[in-house]
Amino acid sequence: MSLHGLIAEFENSEELLHAARSARAEGYRRFEAYCPEPVEGLAEAMGLKDSGVAFAVLFAALIGAAIGYMLQYYALGLDYPINTGGRPLNSWPIFIVITFELAILFGGIAAFLAVLILSGLPRPYHPVFNVPGFERVSRDRFFLVIESADERFDEERTRRFLLSLGPREVSEVAD
Amino acid sequence: MPERPTTGQLVPRPPVIAPDYTPGSVTDAISEIVLKKPHTVPWLAAFAVTSLVVLGFLAGIGVLLFVGVGIWGINIPVAWGFAITNFVWWIGIGHAGTLISAILLLLHQEWRNSINRFAEAMTVFAVTCAALFPLLHLGRAWLFYWLIPYPNLMSLWPQFRSPLVLDVFAISTYFTISLLFWYLGLIPDFATLRDQATSRFQRIFYGIFAMGWRGAGRHWHHYQMGYLLLAGLATPLVVSVHSVVSIDFAYALLPGWHSSIFPPYFVAGAIYSGFAMVITLTIPLRKFYGLDGLVTDRHIDNMAKLLLATGLVVDYGYLMEMFTAWYSAERYEMFTLYNRMTGPYAAVFWLVLAINIGVLQLLWIRRVRRHLLSLFVLSLVIQSAMWLERYMIIITALHRDFLPRSWGMFAGTFWDWLLVIGSIGLFFWLFLLFVRYIPMISIFEGREMVHKAAREAGVR
Numbered sequence: 204m205s206l207h208g209l210i211a212e213f214e215n216s217e218e219l220l221h222a223a224r225s226a227r228a229e230g231y232r233r234f235e236a237y238c239p240e241p242v243e244g245l246a247e248a249m250g251l252k253d254s255g256v257a258f259a260v261l262f263a264a265l266i267g268a269a270i271g272y273m274l275q276y277y278a279l280g281l282d283y284p285i286n287t288g289g290r291p292l293n294s295w296p297i298f299i300v301i302t303f304e305l306a307i308l309f310g311g312i313a314a315f316l317a318v319l320i321l322s323g324l325p326r327p328y329h330p331v332f333n334v335p336g337f338e339r340v341s342r343d344r345f346f347l348v349i350e351s352a353d354e355r356f357d358e359e360r361t362r363r364f365l366l367s368l369g370p371r372e373v374s375e376v377a378d
Numbered sequence: 379m380p381e382r383p384t385t386g387q388l389v390p391r392p393p394v395i396a397p398d399y400t401p402g403s404v405t406d407a408i409s410e411i412v413l414k415k416p417h418t419v420p421w422l423a424a425f426a427v428t429s430l431v432v433l434g435f436l437a438g439i440g441v442l443l444f445v446g447v448g449i450w451g452i453n454i455p456v457a458w459g460f461a462i463t464n465f466v467w468w469i470g471i472g473h474a475g476t477l478i479s480a481i482l483l484l485l486h487q488e489w490r491n492s493i494n495r496f497a498e499a500m501t502v503f504a505v506t507c508a509a510l511f512p513l514l515h516l517g518r519a520w521l522f523y524w525l526i527p528y529p530n531l532m533s534l535w536p537q538f539r540s541p542l543v544l545d546v547f548a549i550s551t552y553f554t555i556s557l558l559f560w561y562l563g564l565i566p567d568f569a570t571l572r573d574q575a576t577s578r579f580q581r582i583f584y585g586i587f588a589m590g591w592r593g594a595g596r597h598w599h600h601y602q603m604g605y606l607l608l609a610g611l612a613t614p615l616v617v618s619v620h621s622v623v624s625i626d627f628a629y630a631l632l633p634g635w636h637s638s639i640f641p642p643y644f645v646a647g648a649i650y651s652g653f654a655m656v657i658t659l660t661i662p663l664r665k666f667y668g669l670d671g672l673v674t675d676r677h678i679d680n681m682a683k684l685l686l687a688t689g690l691v692v693d694y695g696y697l698m699e700m701f702t703a704w705y706s707a708e709r710y711e712m713f714t715l716y717n718r719m720t721g722p723y724a725a726v727f728w729l730v731l732a733i734n735i736g737v738l739q740l741l742w743i744r745r746v747r748r749h750l751l752s753l754f755v756l757s758l759v760i761q762s763a764m765w766l767e768r769y770m771i772i773i774t775a776l777h778r779d780f781l782p783r784s785w786g787m788f789a790g791t792f793w794d795w796l797l798v799i800g801s802i803g804l805f806f807w808l809f810l811l812f813v814r815y816i817p818m819i820s821i822f823e824g825r826e827m828v829h830k831a832a833r834e835a836g837v838r
Contacts, residue, residue: 216829223595236595239401240566240822240829246599254603260611274527278535287539300544300622307615308551311608315558318604322597325589332592338573340593341566343401343825 207330207378208234208350209361210337211370216242219345222368223248226349229364233353237331237346259317260310267309271302333377348376392679394489394827396671397835401825404672408821409574411667412814420666421810428807435800438793439514447517449793456776456788461515463768464798466623467651468508468805469549470644470764472556473616474652475501479559480612488830489680491823492673496663496809497656498560499816503808504655505553507801512545514797541625548622555615559608565591566601567821620645627771634714634775637702643695650688651764657681657757659809661750663818672819679747685760686741693735710780718774722787726770733763 213219216238223236227250236245279285280292319325331337331348340346347368349361365373399407442449452459475497482490513522525546527536536543568588575581591597624644627635660681664673703715718727737759740746747753778785790798812818 237593238595238598239405239570239593240825241598241602242595245595249595251596251599254600256600256603257607260604260607264611275538278527279538283533283535285537294539297539300618301538301547303618304544304547304551304615307611307618308554311551311555311558311611314604314607314611315562318562318600319589321600322591322594324591324597327585327590329590329592341570341573341591341822342405 205378206351206358207376208348208352208356209358209365210331210334210346210348210374210376211365211368212336212372212374213345213347213368213370216245216345218369219347220244220248222347222365222370225368226347226364230355231349231353231361233350233356235348235350237337237340237348239341239343239345242345255321256314256317259313263313264306264310268302268306270309271305272298274305275301330376330378334374336372392674392676393831394492394674394676395824395831396674397831399671399824399828399831401828404824404828405570405574405821407669407672408817408819408824409571412571412817413574413576413580417814418666421814425807425810428803428810431800431803432807434796435804438796438800439510442514442793442797443519447515449791451789451791451794453786453788455779455784455786456773458515458772458776459788460769460790460794460798461511462626463765463772464801465508465511465515466644466768467765468504468511468801469552469623470620470648470650471652471655471761472501472504472508472552473620473645473648474656475499475504476556476559476612476616477649477652478656479563480609480616483606483609484613488827489677491827492677492819493656493660493681494823495560495563495820496659496812496818498556498563499809499812499818500652500655500659501556502553502560503805503812504652505549505556506808507805509549509553510801511797512542512549541622541629544622545626548619552615552619555608555612559605559612562601562605562608563820564816565589566593567817569593570821571817617645620648627775632775632779633703633708633710634718634771637699639695639698639702643692643699646688646691646695647764647767650685650692651761653681653685653688654757654760654764657685657753658761661754661757663813665750667813667818669819672824675748678750678753679744682741682747682753685757686738689734689738689741689760693738696731696735713778714775717778718770721774721778723770723774723777726766727774730763730767730770733759734767 211222213222219236219238220242223234223245226234227248232250234249236242236249238245275298276293279294284292286292331346334346336344337346347365347370349356349365351358355361362373395404450459450461452461478490478497479494479501483494513519516522525536525543527538536546538544565588568584569591571584572581572588575584621641621644624640628637628640630636657678660673660678664670700715703711706712718724737756740752740756746756773788777788
């Protein structure tokens with residue numbers, strides 16, 4: 204049985220924030236915090252970069268707008284032009300509506316997919332699910348896992364470090 | 379501990395969440411409805427009744443597809459009857475859900491956290507009902523895909539300058555975004571249900587929908603950004619959708635439809651009727667499932683106030699519509715207004731005004747806003763009035779236009795009414811399933827509210 208890492212269980216979000224900050228200060232990089240609801244300041248404490256979701260949404264929305272406009276321009280301006288009382292074929296004011304709708308549609312789908320892909324979901328199995336009591340992460344408990352893949356990971360030293368943070372319990376995560 | 383200032387606030391406002399909840403107990407209170415509570419007799423009875431109505435709905439659709447739209451009351455000159463009335467009514471009801479979930483989120487109205495989940499469900503189901511009607515109205519409903527632009531052997535394209543094609547894009551985008559927004563909000567709660575499950579089946583069933591959500595810091599980091607952006611996208615979308623619906627009318631040269639006030643007037647009417655539906659759903663839900671601590675009197679009061687505010691905007695729309703007709707001094711505009719007031723459908727016109735302008739004013743009284751039964755009845759009355767309003771706008775403009783020789787009358791047939799009642803049945807059938815199998819209040823946002831309430835209590 205190989206070891207995925209060590210897990211510490213905390214009572215509240217303040218303790219988790221403190222633990223995440225300490226782990227980072229201690230030089231750990233491959234660690235993960237788990238919590239039942241978003242915790243303000245956790246991303247900074249863990250040293251996460253700005254979420255890429257925003258960029259994905261902007262990019263997809265622009266693509267959607269371009270497709271929306273070009274679709275209409277091609278269909279009604281080039282492929283099957285209909286002269287309606289001499290009005291311009293490129294009647295952009297009315298084209299805005301579908302351009303806008305497709306921008307929203309592409310942006311929205313991108314937002315959803317980007318959240319999943321950047322979070323590594325769907326992922327039915329993960330080692331932390333092996334930890335007894337971890338199911339309370341979606342109720343009222345907070346956890347910090349330091350992975351064995353971290354360069355500074357040493358079973359003894361890391362365990363002592365985690366115990367120094369005042370957790371309820373420290374246990375091993377089987378892989 | 380300093381005294382809280384009380385000026386200008388004679389009666390203290392109820393809290394957004396009962397003070398005795400902890401993160402654990404709020405989780406249990408919501409998840410046990412889905413995981414542990416057995417089916418109750420009222421639920422089963424309601425499910426049986428709505429199932430029957432849905433069967434009737436399917437039969438009505440079957441006959442319609444087999445025989446044709448001639449079974450409805452529509453003909454020339456009134457070619458848009460119940461189907462378009464129902465379409466506008468249902469899509470409008472959906473809009474309040476998006477308003478609650480997206481716009482109130484962006485405005486940091488935290489009380490919305492208790493009601494956004496079932497308001498979003500309401501949106502998804504209402505848009506489902508709405509989208510059926512234009513398709514059924516096509517006549518040859520099985521050729522609906524001709525509305526979608528794709529390279530085809532006929533070398534034809536949809537006419538993108540037509541508001542009816544704009545509708546296709548607006549409604550399908552709205553449905554997709556509403557569904558994604560709803561599901562994204564549900565993922566952490568599905569994880570909660572998976573972890574709290576009492577049987578293997580529940581764990582696997584909810585585990586599939588949770589997709590392996592673990593509540594990791596990285597998950598929440600991306601999740602919050604994605605949720606916020608979806609809310610930001612849904613906000614202009616909801617305004618655009620009903621504006622597009624309204625230009626189905628405003629594009630026509632028909633007096634009574636051809637008016638630039640229509641987009642904002644329709645958006646306000648949509649949100650108004652939608653809030654009435656939220657109230658209709660909230661009051662029985664919190665009674666039957668004992669959710670008084672999560673959906674407090676504060677929520678009911680706030681929703682009643684929003685109902686009043688949007689209703690007053692609608693009233694302004696009515697007055698401006700009439701004023702514009704009079705001020706234009708245009709013979710046909712004036713006649714349409716006169717015909718609405720005194721013609722064969724005058725009773726509908728005056729009933730709509732009596733309710734949406736007159737009865738609405740009862741909401742100024744706090745005792746009405748806090749009295750559940752009267753508020754419930756009022757919300758039903760307002761929804762009926764809003765259905766009649768769309769009926770009045772469509773029928774009175776169509777049945778007497780420019781030439782008296784082309785005038786006609788409209789009356790709904792049995793099949794028309796069957797589809798109105800059937801779609802209401804479908805809506806509640808879906809909603810009943812939702813209440814039993816999906817957490818009807820956002821669990822993780824409930825936990826957030828508990829933490830916020832605790833922090834505020836600590837500060838005080």
